[in-house]
Amino acid sequence: MVDSTLVKETPSAVGLTARAVLEVLTPLIQDLSRELSDSERFRRLLSSLRTLFPGDAAALLRLEGDTLVPLAIDGLSSDTLGRRFRVSEHPRFAQLLSRPEPTRFAADSDLPDPYDGLVQGVAGHLEVHDCLGCPLLIGGRPWGLLTLDALNPARFDAIDMASLQAFLSLAAATVSVVERIDTLARTGEEERRRAEAYRQASGQSRREMVGSSESHKHLIEEIEVVAGSDLTVLITGETGVGKELVANAIHALSSRAGKPMISLNCAALPDTLVESELFGHVRGAFSGASSDRRGKFELADGGTLFLDEVGELPLAVQAKLLRVLQNGQLQRIGSDHEHKVDVRLIAATNRDLAEEVRAGRFRADFYHRLSVYPLRVPPLRERGRDVLLLAGFFLEENRSRLGLLSLRLAADAQAALLRYPWPGNVRELEHLIGRSALKALASNRERRRILTLNAADFAFSGALGGEPQEAVPASAPAIVEKDFRSAVTAFERSIVVETLERHQQNWAAAARELGLDRANLNRLAKRLGLK
Structure with a gap:
């Protein structure tokens, strides 16, 4: 079975009139000299493609390493823009990238189509049956792909090769203009190095920040502004919004990108170990300190230290952190020797630290030192x-x-x-x-x-569009079958377990929701047999 065939001009091909082609291509040529956003350029490009070669869906994808990233779609489900297609997992994309010419796949090809089920407005499980695509080359190298798909297996039988080649040349010119504009926007060797560091940080080891809303764009702009400085950043936002992603992006775009970024979750450690984790200790400083150990500040020297859940730090540790931030000097626990460090601090919290200061649970001077550049991540x-x-x-x-x-x-x-x-x-x-x-x-x-x-x-709980209803936990006690004391203990256990599950075993967050001090919650958990 033949999987694909190169598109070739045949005597039976129905050619478009030169005037019709010119009417479609002229606006695109004029756009090359206009100031347009990348998304608008690409939108017009795909709209013109479907005008010249009617199909059910079109897409423009950029090749980033071994992954194709959709930049613009027309006729595909909107969630396609959030997908990332690894070339090694999609043989059709691999074939398109391996050939300089346009490639059309046979309707009975057994190669899986990545767009199956994604054509907009199609119910059921209809699959793409006519698939045409070609690489866009910039400087002789594949920049990405332009694809055109149809549910009708004979849709592209009469395609006009001359018109297609003219359009492909213009498409390559369009993406080349976008690339040149982007290159000019990055001035100097330092900016190029930062961009490369960011691309590396956005690879397989780190999550990408996906979004196109105005609030998301504003956040990205704020990240780019503060990344070029050495200011301390306080990232605020609700649980689960991606505060650590923001911290990673700031570090990757900073002049410290080549140095380590060290992270510490302040809520995950008991109060007795926080100071050792931050500043390190020497042998014999306390029971169990069998050797010297460097703290997070020393490990991050020259780079960035990210303190997640900074609102959980004990007041005594806040005072010592303040000194390090002021003069860059620290002492390991049990040592009289001072170490000098050069660290940029990024902190994150889902608490209202200003309210914590008013309540006496957070130092005002430390709060003002942290919030030099506050950055809110939208829910x-x-x-x-x-x-x-x-x-x-x-x-x-x-x-x-x-x-x-x-x-x-x-x-x-x-x-x-x-x-x-x-x-x-x-x-x-x-x-x-x-x-x-x-x-x-x-x-x-x-x-x-x-x-x-x-x-x-x-399986959302409650009515969609409103607050989800709280489900009764499966472990809720059957009070009528137990004596009063046992029933109360079982109920306490179920509440603590449910709260911990809701906060992904974050004990500090669970304590806040339950209105308990974290130490009291630990003692309660021990009494209930949860620790």
Whole structure:
């Protein structure tokens, strides 16, 4: 079976009139000298492509390493923009990139199509049957792909090769203009180095910041502004919004990108160990200190130290941190020798530190030292349709992990995601997509390789669009079957367990919700047999 054929001009091909082609291409040529956003240039490019060569869907994808990133789509589901296609997992994309000429796949090709199930407005499991694509070359190297797809297997039988080649040349010129503009925007060797560091930080080891809403764009602009300085940054936002991603992006764009970024979750350590983790200790400083150990500040020397959940730091440790921030000098526990460090500090919290200062739980001088440049990360409910882009990103991750050809959202599922208030923000969305995909696959007896998630698969509690109703925990005690003391103990245990699960075993966050001091919660957990 022949998988694909090169597009060749045939005597039977129906050619477009020169005037018709000129009418479509002229505006694109004029756009080359205009000041337009990248997204608008690409939108006009795809619109013109579908005008000249009518199909059901078109896409422009940029090659970043071994991954194709959708930059613009026309006729595909909006979550496609959030997907990342690894070339090694998509043989059609691999073939398109391996040939300089346009390639059209046979309608009966057994190669999986990455767009199956993603064509907009199509119900059921209809698959793409006519697929045409070609690489866009910049400087002789593949920059990305331009694809055109149709559900009708004979849609591109009469394609005009001369018109297609003219359009491809113009498309390459368009992306070349975009690339040149982007290059000119980065002035000097330092900016180029920062951009490279950011691209490396956005690779497989780090999550990408996906979004196109105004609030997300404003956040990116703020990151770019503060990254070039050495100012201390205080990142605030609700649990699950991605504060650590923001910290990573700031470091990657900074002049310290070549140096380490060291992270410490202040809520994950008991008070007795926080100081040792931050400043280090010498042998014999306390019971169990069998050797000298460098702290996080020394490990981050020359780079960045990220303190997550900084609001959980004890007051005594805050005072010592203040001294380090003021003069860069610290002492290991048990040592009289001072160490000089050069560290940029980025802190994050989901607390209102100003209120903590007023309540006497946080030092005012330390708060003002931290909040030199405050940066708020918006909750997911304020980011509009970004939820679909993020869903697409997580869908593609789970598609690859579960070995599916396609994992998509039904229309009612997209509507449900847009209506839900997302109290757990992006982290909740990630867990929801992963859990729902796994459950849907397990309940699919036919084991279809193209899987569609419906609103019912999400199993939201309560009415969509409102606050989710609290479900009664499975471990809730049956009071009538126990004596009073046992019933109270069982109820306390169920409440603590449920609260910890809701906060991903973050004891400090659970203590805040329960209105308990963290030490009191630890003692309660021991009494209940949870520790």
